[in-house]
Amino acid sequence: MIRAIVVLVVILLIAIIAAATFGTATVSWRGVLAGDVTARTVMLDIRLPRVLLAALVGAALAAAGVSFQSLLRNSLADPFILGVSGGAACGAAIVTALGLARLPGVVSVVAFVGAIVATAAVIVLARRREYIDPTRLLLSGLVLNALFTAIILIAYALAPESDLTMALRWMMGTLFGATWSDVLVLLGFVIVTFAVLVAIAGDLRMLAFGEDDAKSRGVDVERIKLIGFGAASIVTGAAVAVSGIIGFVGLLVPHLIRLIWRRDFRALLPLSALGGAILLVLADLASRVALPSGELPIGAFTAILGVPFFLSLLRRGR
Amino acid sequence: MNMEWKFIVPRSSLIAVLAIACANPQQAPHDVRRVVSLAPNVTEMLFACGCGPKVVATDNFSDYPEAVKRLPKVGGVEPDVERIAAMHPDLVIASSSNMHPNLRRALTAARLSLLVITTDRLADIAPAMQTIERKGGCGTVVTVNTALRQQRRVRPKGGPRVMFAVWTDPLYVAGRGTYVDDLLQLTGARNDVKAQGWPEESLETFVADPPDLLIYPDISVKKSAVDELIRRTGVKLVAVAVDEDTFARPGPRVVDAAAELNRILDSWEASHR
Numbered sequence: 001m002i003r004a005i006v007v008l009v010v011i012l013l014i015a016i017i018a019a020a021t022f023g024t025a026t027v028s029w030r031g032v033l034a035g036d037v038t039a040r041t042v043m044l045d046i047r048l049p050r051v052l053l054a055a056l057v058g059a060a061l062a063a064a065g066v067s068f069q070s071l072l073r074n075s076l077a078d079p080f081i082l083g084v085s086g087g088a089a090c091g092a093a094i095v096t097a098l099g100l101a102r103l104p105g106v107v108s109v110v111a112f113v114g115a116i117v118a119t120a121a122v123i124v125l126a127r128r129r130e131y132i133d134p135t136r137l138l139l140s141g142l143v144l145n146a147l148f149t150a151i152i153l154i155a156y157a158l159a160p161e162s163d164l165t166m167a168l169r170w171m172m173g174t175l176f177g178a179t180w181s182d183v184l185v186l187l188g189f190v191i192v193t194f195a196v197l198v199a200i201a202g203d204l205r206m207l208a209f210g211e212d213d214a215k216s217r218g219v220d221v222e223r224i225k226l227i228g229f230g231a232a233s234i235v236t237g238a239a240v241a242v243s244g245i246i247g248f249v250g251l252l253v254p255h256l257i258r259l260i261w262r263r264d265f266r267a268l269l270p271l272s273a274l275g276g277a278i279l280l281v282l283a284d285l286a287s288r289v290a291l292p293s294g295e296l297p298i299g300a301f302t303a304i305l306g307v308p309f310f311l312s313l314l315r316r317g318r
Numbered sequence: 319m320n321m322e323w324k325f326i327v328p329r330s331s332l333i334a335v336l337a338i339a340c341a342n343p344q345q346a347p348h349d350v351r352r353v354v355s356l357a358p359n360v361t362e363m364l365f366a367c368g369c370g371p372k373v374v375a376t377d378n379f380s381d382y383p384e385a386v387k388r389l390p391k392v393g394g395v396e397p398d399v400e401r402i403a404a405m406h407p408d409l410v411i412a413s414s415s416n417m418h419p420n421l422r423r424a425l426t427a428a429r430l431s432l433l434v435i436t437t438d439r440l441a442d443i444a445p446a447m448q449t450i451e452r453k454g455g456c457g458t459v460v461t462v463n464t465a466l467r468q469q470r471r472v473r474p475k476g477g478p479r480v481m482f483a484v485w486t487d488p489l490y491v492a493g494r495g496t497y498v499d500d501l502l503q504l505t506g507a508r509n510d511v512k513a514q515g516w517p518e519e520s521l522e523t524f525v526a527d528p529p530d531l532l533i534y535p536d537i538s539v540k541k542s543a544v545d546e547l548i549r550r551t552g553v554k555l556v557a558v559a560v561d562e563d564t565f566a567r568p569g570p571r572v573v574d575a576a577a578e579l580n581r582i583l584d585s586w587e588a589s590h591r
Contacts, residue, residue: 025404041403045427104419161490161516162415165395176396177420179427294378294393 001267004260008274012055015278019051019285024292050178053242054284054298055277056186057175058249060193060239062276063269065250066257067197067232070204070265071225072134078250079236082141085247086148087118088240089171090155096167097155107170108241115237118144123229132225172297173246175284182242189238196231197269200224205265246299249276252306259313279306350408350455356397356421357413359437359569360450361386364411366570367451368458374405382563382571397421403428409454413437437568440466440500447570460570469576471506471583478586479510481519481529486543489519497568505579507531521551528553531586533579535562558582 020043021029031039061079068077079085091114092107100106122144126137159167169176197204203224206214211221236250253275257268283301290296353372355361361380364373370383375390377397390405392398395418402410402425410425414436425432433453435446444463451459471477480502482492492498493513502509510529511519528551534544536559544557560582564575 023400024398025400027404038404038406041428042400045429046399046403046424049427102414102417102419104423107419157518165416166418169395174396176418177399177424179423292391294398295396 001261001263001271004263004267004271005274008271008278012274012278012281015281015285016051016055019054019281020048022285022289023047024289045180049180049183050175050288051281051284052183053175053178053186054280056183056190057239057243057246058253058276058278058280059273060186060190060235060276061246061249062253062272062279063190063194063197064232064236064239065276066254066265066268066272067204067228068250069254070208070268071228071232072137073208073210074134074138075255076251077138079232079240080247080250081138081145083118083122083144083148084115084141084233084236085240085245086145087121088112088115088237089245090114090118090148090151092170092244093152093155093159093167096163097158099160099163101159101163101167112237112241115233115240118148119229119233119237123226130222132222132229169297170244173244173299174295175243175298176295178242186238186242189235193231193235194269194273196227200227201266201269204228208265243298246280246302248299248302248306249279252302252310253279256306256310256313259310350453352405352407352409353454354392354402354405354407354410355380356392356410357416358382358563359567360411360413360435362567362569362571363435363447363450364454364456366458366460367447367454367456369450369454369456372454372456374407375402382567399424399428403430409433411435411450411454437497439495439497440504440568440572443568443572446568462570462573465573466504466576469573469580470504471580473506473583473587476508477506478508478530478583478590480507480531480533480583481510481524483532483534483544484516484538486534486539486547489521489524489547490516491519493517498565501565501572501576501579505576505583507579507583525551525553528555530555530590531582532557533560533582534558535560535565537562556586 023042025042027039027042029043032043065078068079068082069075088111091110095101095106095110122137122140123132125140126132156164156167203214203219206217206219207221207224215221254268254272257271257275261267261271263271279302280298283298283305286301286305287296287298351372352374353364353369355364355373355376357377358380361373361376362382364370365383365386370385373389375392376386378391378394380386392401395416407430410430411433412421414434415438417434422432433449435449436442437446447460447462450456482498482502484490484492491511492509493511493515494509495514496516499509511517532544532555534557541559548555548557560578564571564578
């Protein structure tokens with residue numbers, strides 16, 4: 001496990017250096033070191049916070065994905081299927097319909113609140129006599145997603161026409177305008193939730209063998225489910241708040257890691273987080289440099305980069 | 319109580335003004351040598367005010383006047399902040415109608431000064447041009463309002479009923495309180511649409527109460543789509559295409575838009591006496 005972590009950390013560092021080196025403006029690290037004002041502004045104030053934010057969002061989404069999969073013992077669980085991202089998107093859409101999307105920060109805060117409210121709703125719907133049934137949890141998420149989609153459609157139909165392009169961009173995922181304060185805020189969320197998830201990692205691993213088995217080994221299953229679900233949802237909400245909806249990372253990355261290393265949750269959590277960070281840093285680089293001016297949606301590149309890799313591994317593993 | 323307020327209000331507003339002035343270190347106009355425009359109508363205003371030579375880059379959609387086509391492009395709704403910073407502009411100008419909520423903090427992080435202008439209504443254009451002329455140190459004061467006053471008309475029986483369609487399937491139209499509505503009022507036409515903003519008009523309402531004239535922008539709406547709408551609904555009306563850029567960009571060419579509208583309305587009146 002240590003060796004795998006070292007390998008991924010090295011790849012992540014290379015990806016971050018590459019992403020911070022390449023962009024649409026022609027500036028160099030030499031210029032930064034020589035004190036060139038343009039190079040410093042472009043690389044240190046604009047590009048680097050964006051690259052690091054991409055890494056944090058990737059780590060957050062992949063870690064949330066692997067946690068949901070372990071908690072529900074279902075390999076298809078991810079923040080989207082469970083309605084967490086849908087709740088965030090729903091909040092953002094309502095704000096857009098009210099014509100408030102132009103106010104800086106409003107969409108972020110409301111998206112975060114939407115993710116938390118959606119999580120609470122899904123848990124309340126799935127809980128019966130102090131017991132959270134994984135199947136009911138997945139079903140509640142799916143059904144709530146249908147409701148969220150309906151609300152999003154109505155909200156966008158009512159939204160001011162001039163705000164729709166931006167709303168659509170947000171739904172596709174975007175790291176436009178990332179600043180150091182975004183990086184620091186998300187870093188805080190990631191550190192706290194990771195600490196929580198690491199603290200319950202041993203219990204989550206037990207859960208993989210079945211709830212009764214875990215209970216007989218002294219795991220407070222319902223408490224672990226609540227804590228794990230809460231932590232994963234909060235970090236998803238924080239990631240969505242700064243980046244919009246970036247799909248697929250929470251599902252794709254943990255499976256990639258399982259295909260390569262096949263390890264238990266204690267190893268899967270850090271490896272998935274690193275893998276998610278690498279994928280998003282590279283996807284963001286691609287989205288920034290694909291066009292001579294302007295950018296393409298980052299969410300498209302997570303799939304374009306991740307899917308071929310995933311499929312080749314899947315075929316080889318057969 | 320009243321006495322106290324009299325003192326408090328001016329003092330607090332003075333502090334607010336000072337706070338805003340300190341928070342936004344704007345360049346003095348004569349220092350502004352390099353300008354980046356992030357909207358087509360802003361670009362047109364800059365050139366009309368004589369700031370054309372100062373414009374070093376524009377958004378992807380700016381294409382008027384001709385000289386703009388050769389300038390570097392820096393993107394659309396999410397402009398390329400890296401490239402903007404690398405061009406060392408003294409001033410970046412954006413329009414509030416297509417400005418990304420993150421743009422201000424992105425430019426502030428890059429220590430670039432941003433001017434945001436609003437041109438949602440006809441009456442906004444003249445002050446917006448004055449602001450651009452002053453902040454950019456451009457030198458030419460353009461009096462749009464004088465030229466617009468010459469386009470003011472009063473037509474018999476309140477003028478023809480006009481619908482301005484920006485999409486036909488579904489039918490999206492210019493409602494009340496919009497820039498197009500202001501143009502219709504100026505030229506003495508009646509906007510057939512009662513709703514505010516840019517509503518979707520139901521085909522039923524369209525058939526039950528059709529306008530005399532259907533005007534549409536020539537790029538977004540194709541003539542075949544308008545013909546299909548008329549054929550399907552069986553309404554009797556005159557459909558006229560207008561130059562999209564003149565009508566969709568609230569800037570110096572608004573005078574051309576008003577003149578074109580007057581020509582259309584005059585010719586409709588001449589044939590419906």
